[in-house]
Amino acid sequence: MKTPRLLDGQLKLRHLVLVDALVRQGSVVGAAAELHVTQPVATRCLHELEEILGVPLFERGPRGVTTTVFGEAFAEHARAVLAQLTQAGRHVAELADADRGTVVVGTHLAGSNVLLPLAITDVKAEHPHLTVIVREGSPEALLVELEAGRIDLVVGRLTAPSDEQFSRHKLYDESVELVVRESHPLADRVGIALSDLAEYPWILPSAETALRRELEEFFARNSTALPVNRVETTSFLIVRKMLLETDTIAALPGLIAGEDTRIVRLPVSLDPVGHSVGVTFSKRRTLSPSAEILKKTLYEVSSDIDREGRAD
Template sequence: MEIPRMLDGRLKFRHLLLVEALSGQGSVVGAAAALHVTQPVVTRSLQDLERILGVTLYERGPRGIQPTEFGDAFTQYARLALAQMNQASRHLQEIADATRGHVVIGTHLAGSNLLLPRAIARLKQDRPALRIVVREATPETLLEDLVAGKIDFIIGRLATVPPGGTVQQTLHEETVRVVARSGHPLAARTHIPLDELIACPWILPGVETALRTELEEFFHRNDCPLPPDRVETTAFLTIRQLLVETDMVAALPELIGASDPRLTALPISLDLVGARVGITRAAGRRLSPASEAMMQSLVAIADSVHPPTDRSD
């Protein structure tokens, strides 16, 4: 039987690291710095890899290197293999010492204010030596890190359709409300016309988020333009401080407003705007014991905050 060229012993682990660095950095110089080797070493290793595979992986250009169709395809598999090996290493370490280990969680606005902190506190009571890393970023960046194995799972608002290569687990449904500071001029009102609300200064989520899309659809259904006076951000600390210190308003998951006495929900409905909050993880990738424990803690906290929902996504 003919042995596939990638399994004949010539392809090394360092080749996978090389491709991940080249595609991530976009240049030989950047890859060399990331791998702590010289540029000639990177060039020779790439030439060696291309001979093994029999294809050209990158094309040089005035702004660095660009992966070819072969390069894009091989990079995806290289990143998956590296992610699996990283998980395997961590899993073995945690089997050797079940009280330790670490978990890396990606998060964005929904879930980061109340659900995740409580779940972390609950888990740390039983496993104080467990190292927990929380990374906040945009949904797109978090998905890239998830596929690359840089984070174990994402907690936050779930997409209507799971992104390719991922599976989702719903923790709870959450209403989105218009939130302002407790002393806001509109806070004491029992009815607020939409055109009056639009005239307020707003904090809107970034255009890359699902919530932003739903808000734009809400304004469109009601024949209203986007608020002209607006700030766009998904950074929770910035949002909260702007709400507390100014007369800005923002559309936020209900728990965020409910957990801060300085904030209040205004009496206006966003009708179809809502959120499914839950966990997104890589399909087919076995979680480490620490990650499994963290997920169990999240489920327990979600059940204490909201009645259990159907989580068979």
């Protein structure tokens, strides 16, 4: 097929915005609602784009739309263009006054309860008018937001090396510990075997997380079934409340486990379960001045975190 001519004036920004919304919403109705247009307008806009490209971008079904191979490829480029334009506007504004800019950071459990708050505190001390927006989510969802330019960088566990799309920089290594409340029946026990933990309720990470897969492998290596009485969540607020109020056992990053004196570690080694905490950002665009300030501070704060996961 002939290469579509996308710079002859037919392709509009609204086409790129619609594709991004369709991929995230999974339906024309949802995309139209997000963009505050009617469904016929959204449908007509999609037809225009498919005519320009000469290929179908989405397959229509009773439950919505799914991307074709063409749609997946075009959506990736559309997100990159939109991200660059968003960044361009912010970059120009922040060159005039970086202290009054905005940085949007995504985070998940590892790194979110110690490293990021300390870094934000230091940033605000030096730049009180710089706005920091924190968005929580799964690592996978945050990478989509990072690709689309809706967040500037991600702080949390590194699950892959740098690639063509993302640059990943390790800040420190962190262990994973089994923890309970200080009044738990096992809190003062020594020589605890994994089988001793079976009668208690557990909190495990959600099935799609890397830590969950590693814990499943740990149980399998030790010929022990995954706890049946369990709650699955990545919300630290829920984990913390349940730990303090019940006899639940949870697996948490060492930094988090060491921050609350009411939560104690069990003498059960999860080695080699652990991870590297770091910062991830897009290779396809330059960080704004505000994002550079936060990135630099994250590096400085992480250097002060010692091997036990305590901030100096």
